[in-house]
Amino acid sequence: MSKTAAVVLALLSFTLFPTASKAQLIQSGNVYAGVAYADSVDVINRLTFRGFDGSVEVKPFLRYPFLGFVLDGSGIYRPGVVQYNAVLGPRISKNYGKWRVFAHATAGEQLTTTGGESFNTIIEDVGAGAVRRLRFKRFSWRLQLDVVHSHLLDANQYDVRGSTGLIWRF
DSSP, rough: OHHHHHHHHHHHHHSSSSSSSOOOOOOEEEEEEEEEEEEEOOOSSSEEEEEEEEEEEEOOOOOOOEEEEEEEEEEEETTTTTEEEEEOOOOOOEEETEEEEEEEEEEEEEEETTTOOOOOOOOEEEEEEEEEEETTTTEEEEEEEEEEEEEETTEEEEEEOOOOOOOEEO
């Protein structure tokens, strides 16, 4: 193993996994994996997609427990069209007993492949949802709705994506 790989592995171990130290860089967060259903409207077509959605959220500030940063990735598919999204941005949340509601505003890149051609575009993703803690200690269930805006081939495109799945909190 190279020295660089060893340093990166050690850094990830100290930041992502709980330690006895109070100086942990990432205090809390969660990992989400779920299924997604998307409805896309371009200039003249309305298309429906199915796929996956996953994200990692970190909450690095003890003083601001409502603020987190999220890295979200999704892939949605239909015959002849494949679309991948990767976005990054802030998320705010509020706890109400066993429920947590949240909203986020993220931006990133979208890769769309259709008819043998690929297109990359910058996207904005605004979404909200609710999380319900389960009986299992570190697990929750999420419902999420996102609106994704892209500007591809001189046309605005809006995708509405709903997703649901399991969260593991660390």
